[in-house]
Amino acid sequence: RKLDQNAWAVVRGAVEATVILLSPVVPHITEELWHGLGHQESLANIPWPSYSEKALEEEKRLIVLQVNGKVRSRIEVPASFNEGEIERAALADERVQKYVRDKEIKKVYVVKKKLVNVVV
DSSP states (O other), rough: OOOHHHHHHHHHHHHHHHHHHHHHTTTHHHHHHHHHTTHHHOOSOOOOOOHHHHHOOSSEEEEEEEEETEEEEEEEEEEEEEEHHHHHHHHHHHHHHHHHHTTTTOOOEETTEEEEEEOO
C-alpha cells in the first residue's frame, strides 16, 4: 500500500526523531542510518528534538468509582474538572446509582483526581 505525501512526511519525521534519540546510545549505527536517510551533515551537529508541553497535557482522566471500597464503575471526565465536578459526575453514574439508591450517603472521598469512593 502506498503512503500519500502527508503520511510519508509523518513517518519520515518519526524515523528521523528516533534516529536522533538513539544517537547517544549507538552513535555509529545511527550515523549510518542518518546518512542513509539522505542527510549530508553529521548527526552530532543536529539539535535534540523539541517537544510541546501542550501535547503532554491530558484532555481526559479515567476516574475509578467505588462504593464502600469496592470498584463499581469507571468514568472519563475532562482533565479540567475540579473535585466537586468529579464528585457530581460520579454520583450521577448509573452503576453507582444502583448501589446508593435509597441509602444515605455518609461520605464521598475524591482521591487526587483518580478515584471516588462513596461510603453509604
